[in-house]
Amino acid sequence: MKHILDTSALFSMQDLPPEPMTTPGVISELRKYHDPRLRYWEDRLIVSEPSAASMERVREAAARTGDDARLSPVDMEVLALAMDQGGVILTDDYSIQNLARALGLEYRPVGLKGIREVIVWRYRCRGCGRTFDKNMPDCPICGSALRSVRSRSVEER
Ligand SMILES: [Zn+2]
Structure with missing residues (x-):
């Protein structure tokens, strides 16, 4: 099972799940915050750009649900990558979760109440x-x- 990680997931996780994937935008955000874990995780994270077609579908859906004002381009990349890869999105971001639900994408929160x-x-x-x-x-x-x-x-x- 592929796991698509957004910035919030990578910030709160102690270890990576199997088949961890993310987007170039998420990596840039982690670099910006000088997250020390990136140094250990960079080799294991599969970094992939979402397709333009999926980005367009995410943008359209975000406009429909009204999440577009709260979602950054990086958030949309995460959703589009999950659409391309058919993986589970790991995120604590409410707008990403909401749009994932609207798009029929599987997601799981990372916080204490979420994944075991x-x-x-x-x-x-x-x-x-x-x-x-x-x-x-x-x-x-x-x-x-x-x-x-x-x-x-x-x-x-
Ligand atoms: Zn060593």
Whole structure:
């Protein structure tokens, strides 16, 4: 299952869901806020531009529902990418959720009431800070030792 992440989702998540996708606009927003997690996540995030056709459908729907005043171009990119990819949108933005519903797109909130989170163990490199799903004798990137860390993870429905 592909997961389309908006800026609010990336801000509040401790770890990425499987098949994490986002748009170039979301990456720019995270860069603007100097989010340190971007450094660890950039390699795993699949960044993709939505099609012009989907952007147009999102714009039309936003005009119909009245969400167009509250949605940024980046928000619309997220919706259009979900339309192209057939994934689930992860967002805490009410206008994105509303328009997703109007467009028949699947979405889930990231906040406490939304997706169920589970604690999982992961392994973080003492050198470069990268995290891995499984334990290894040393970091395959820089060769430093790994230590186990608790992290939250999104449970698939
Ligand atoms: Zn390392």
